[in-house]
Amino acid sequence: MTRESLRIASDWLNGAGLRPTRQRIALAELLVGDGKHRHVTAESLFEAAREAGAAVSLATVYNTLRAFCAAGVLQEITVDGSKSYFDTNTHDHPHFYWEDEGRLSDAPADELEIARLPQAPEGVEVASVDVVIRLRRKS
Template sequence: MTEASEDLTHSRATEWLARGGLRPTRQRLALASLLVGDGEDRHVTAESLFAASVKGDEKVSLATVYNTLRAFCDAGLMQEVVVDGSKSYFDTRMGDHPHFYWEDAASLTDAPAEELDISRLPTPPEGMEIARVDVVIRLRKKA
């Protein structure tokens, strides 16, 4: 990576953290750089982000990765997409959009929102409002 691209990556990460009102600690900056440093949206698990940080020689524990991802979500920088009760992905794209979950590869990607048509939702219970609708479309190879 060139010095100019490192500066751009660092700048993107710093600005992203500032948007969420988060202090740019060394570990937050390192993880934010992996998540948004190239300007692309990502779907990561805590484990995949931890592996990327290890590969990049960053000293961050898996517990710190989990805590940092939670802080990013709480700050409105990412959203958690729960695929199974025990499997969460973290998405840097914050607008409403559906996802494909590729069962064979255990990966999550964006699905084309313009092709999704939800014509009606159930009425929420008294005193409640719909905050968000998550759509995860599970895919597997045909038998």
């Protein structure tokens, strides 16, 4: 990693009010160090960390991703009821889930139209709407 990617990662953590531990900096650098948005699973981030020589456990990766979500710098997208992806782009936007590849990518937000939502039950409000469009190659 570069001095610039380290600065970007540190600024990202500081901006979220997160203490920049060695593990958090290493994972943040992999997530945002190049300034690009990405979608990762805990397992794919763990593997990238191992390849980069970072000494982190899978449990640490999971805990760190949860802390990043709680701080508002990552968005968790659940697919298939149990598989979670983590997105560095926290703005509301739809996603494509590529079933054949097990991959998540951004879908064009400007092409999505939601005309109306059902009324929320009394005493609660809609917190967010997640749109995941599942794709499969034609046979």
